[in-house]
Amino acid sequence: MAALTEEQSILKDQASSWVESQLPVQKFRDFRNSNSDGGFDPEAWSAIVEMGWTGILVPENYGGSDLGYLTFGLILEQLGRQLCASPLFASAYVGATAINLGGNEEQKQSWLPKIVDGSEILTLAVDEQSRHNRDQVQTTATATDQGYELNGAKTFVLEGMSATTFVVAAKTDAGDIALFLVPADSAGLSRQGMSTVDSRDYARLTLSGVEVGQGALLGAMQGSQLYGRVLDRASAGIAMEMLGVGCYAFEMTLDYLKTRKQFGKVIGSFQALGHRAAELYSSQEMARSCAEAGVTAIDQGADDEAAMSAISKAKTGEFLFDMSNQLIQIHGGIGMTDEFDAGLYLKRARVLETTYGNQAQHRDRYASLLGF
Amino acid sequence: MENASELDVFRRDVKAWVQNNFPSSLAGQDLAGLAGGESGARANDEVKTAMETWRQRLAEKGWGAPTWPVEYGGAGLSHPEANVIGEEIFQAGAYNPIPHMTGMGVTMVGPTLLEYGTDEQKAQHLKGIASGEIRWCLGLSEPNAGSDLASLSTKAEDKGDYFALNGQKIWTSGAHISQWCGALVRTDSNAGKRDGISFVMLPMQQEGVETRPIRLISGVSPFCETYFSDARAEKGDLLGNLNDGWSVVKRLLQHERQSQTGGQGASMLDSEPLHVKAQRFVGSDEDGALVDKDLRQRLVRNYMDATAHRLTAERITAEAAGRVEVSAAASILKNSNTRVAQTKAELALEIMGSQGIGWSGDDFAEEELGIVREWLAGKAMSIYGGSYEVQNNIISKNVLGLPETTQKG
Known part of the structure; x- marks a missing residue:
């Protein structure tokens, strides 16, 4: 655990006790089993808004608390532990980041307070192919007299069926990749839900001749800079959620090692399993250091923010990949049953792995940043 | 401050x-x-x-x-x-x-003396260590007591005002150039395995002590076999209580792990970053990426592991609020440091190809030969100070609270 300020500690403890008491993984299971169309539990979302977590990245003059990325990350970690389904990350982390970094004064005034009060749910629409590739954007934004016309298709859009506004990555006439705010009810925009293993909300979007005004462009940064910065920060945020998912999986596994008996002994007394637990624990400690360093680098405005985000996503990815597999393996047959929670964690783990680039892609990005 | x-x-x-x-x-x-x-x-x-x-x-x-x-x-x-x-x-x-000049003095013997030594012992020994004038070695391992250290058999017989030591130690770092030795000896053969052990200090320049350097795979001889034949250790040089040497050595080994959790040292491997070496030996494509994509991924893994190790060491220091104490984390850090360093050396060899397998002579640059020797010497990292597997035993038992497995006694 990073050295926290008093405020951060209080918020983290608040999140931890709220999630464990109000939103244990059973709630997520109930939600999954209900086959409801919504992407999240509306009551939980109201409570999250009520507690002010939607304002953590928003400056005070727009109604937020401006507590920063590490603070937000600590909340994501706690939510990750119980697989809490909510649009908090997509809207109040990624959406707010895009507006903060790319919005002008007018855009900030009109969007940030609505992110904070939950009346708008924003989400980034970036991927166009089955594999995340930040350089491959075919969607176009052509300048018109009134603004822009967007054409293209997006896939794997987080909270895509619940979002009220999409932050769409599109190629401009100048060949840059820019971000555009596109209301979900725009003429020419259609969306279709995708059924994924983690039972969360994802959508495909089709944009054909979608007209938006001048005010739709987030234009505070030159060229494709904003797009890259938002993806870097999104990756660092995902890493904190992954850390939470992995840490809880580790705790479940350790508990099982101490209680399950075979051959007259608890299975944790077998050296093969003791050493596996030691390796997983070491990997968890390394992942925690990297994940916390990723969001801390953003707060500090560090020069190596991009490299640190790559490290945080890759190293927590490495931990969570092994941890989620061992969660099943060490639990044996029970781990294969739908009734037990292990499968829910494995499924979520793989979705998070692929979100905004997998380990290998982040290692590739890191090498490019270092010039090799 | x-x-x-x-x-x-x-x-x-x-x-x-x-x-x-x-x-x-x-x-x-x-x-x-x-x-x-x-x-x-x-x-x-x-x-x-x-x-x-x-x-x-x-x-x-x-x-x-x-x-x-x-x-x-x-x-x-x-x-x-x-x-x-x-x-x-x-x-x-x-x-x-x-620290280097005192052998095991600054990193291990001194901190343990500060904790277990009497005022007389501290006054006698610590200044010579802190000034770098007295080199210490440690007689711990024996031919049949490696990872299972408590099975040691070197005996110390009570001769009134001194102990007479008989037996053989191995892997005694710098024994041939040390002035003093801290030795783990059996003082009660009838007690349980860990209960009859004591920790004594003795001067190396005496008739009953003989050292033989051991040549290692890297060509150097930093370790010795040390033979005690009626070697004399004064009663006043017993550290800690009689037959309580196991608690002293446990503490000593914690200090050892702490000193092996990574740090700054001069290394041929650091003469240029690995990716620069790779650009030189392996080459890059038109985008500036290494042509060997698999190597490129593994290089990044090693870089990221090094960063993760450094960040974890810093985080643990910060959590201890500035008090750098011997902590359970030392085992985790010792293993991660080992993994990073050994992998780094393997990557360097792989990158250099046939220039990475030279032993001596003009066919190879000084730096290339140095890296080969460091690669070989580095294999000891996962063996000394409690092997990689012993560290994992410590993590599973002491950190995670899993039951004891194979260790008995």
Whole structure:
């Protein structure tokens, strides 16, 4: 655990006790089993808004608390532990980041307070192919007299069926990749839900001749800079959620090692399993250091923010990949049953792995940043 | 001196002192090698004199062991301050030879003496360690007591005012050049395996002690076999209580792990970053990416692992609020440090191809030969100080609370 300020500690403890008491993984299971169309539990979302977590990245003059990325990350970690389904990350982390970094004064005034009060749910629409590739954007934004016309298709859009506004990555006439705010009810925009293993909300979007005004462009940064910065920060945020998912999986596994008996002994007394637990624990400690360093680098405005985000996503990815597999393996047959929670964690783990680039892609990005 | 600005002032003073006191004739020398004794013997007189001057200056400041009390030759500084001294000496391209010159003195024997020693013992031994004048070795492992250290059989017989030691130790670092030895010996053969052991200190220059250097796969001989034949250890040199040597050595080994969790040292592997070496030997495509994509991924893994190790060490220090204590985390850090270093050496060899398998001669550059030797020497990292597997036993048992497995006694 990073050295926290008093405020951060209080918020983290608040999140931890709220999630464990109000939103244990059973709630997520109930939600999954209900086959409801919504992407999240509306009551939980109201409570999250009520507690002010939607304002953590928003400056005070727009109604937020401006507590920063590490603070937000600590909340994501706690939510990750119980697989809490909510649009908090997509809207109040990624959406707010895009507006903060790319919005002008007018855009900030009109969007940030609505992110904070939950009346708008924003989400980034970036991927166009089955594999995340930040350089491959075919969607176009052509300048018109009134603004822009967007054409293209997006896939794997987080909270895509619940979002009220999409932050769409599109190629401009100048060949840059820019971000555009596109209301979900725009003429020419259609969306279709995708059924994924983690039972969360994802959508495909089709944009054909979608007209938006001048005010739709987030234009505070030159060229494709904003797009890259938002993806870097999104990756660092995902890493904190992954850390939470992995840490809880580790705790479940350790508990099982101490209680399950075979051959007259608890299975944790077998050296093969003791050493596996030691390796997983070491990997968890390394992942925690990297994940916390990723969001801390953003707060500090560090020069190596991009490299640190790559490290945080890759190293927590490495931990969570092994941890989620061992969660099943060490639990044996029970781990294969739908009734037990292990499968829910494995499924979520793989979705998070692929979100905004997998380990290998982040290692590739890191090498490019270092010039090799 | 705990807040940042006072530490900054301290850092400025340290920086200035190092600039004024580090002998310029030592710049660029293999200082670790000089302090280690082996290449020290081959150095010319001018370098030897400069090294001695530098040692004396550091010793006068108490910077050989900065956190120890002033009365025992230290400087009475906090751990953050001691870190600043280490960082500034490293930054200046200098090197603090004292820990190296004392063998196991500064890192292991001293901290354990501070905790378990009587006032007389501390007064007798600590100053010589802090000043770098007395080199210590440790007689712990035996041919049949490696990872299972408590099965040791070297006997210490009570002869009234002294103990007579008989038996064989192995892997005694620097025994042939040390003045003192801390030895783990059996003082009660009838007690349980860990209950009849004591920790005694004895001078090496005596008739009953014989050392034989062991040549290693890397070609050097940093370790010895040490034979005790009625070697004499005074009663007053028993550290801790009689038959309670196991608690002393457990503490000693924790200090050892702590000293092996990574740090700054001169290494041929650091003469250029691995990716630069790879660009030189392997080549890049038109986008500037290494042509060997698999190697490129594994290089990044090693870089990221190194960063993760460094961040974890920093995080654990921060969590301890500046008190760098021997912690359970030492086992995790020892293993991660080992993994990073061994993988790094393997990657360097792979990158150099046939230039990475030279033993000697003009076909190979000094740097290439140096890396090969470091690769070989580095294989010891996962064996000494409690093997990789022993560290995992410690993590599973002491950190995770899993039941004891194969260890008995």
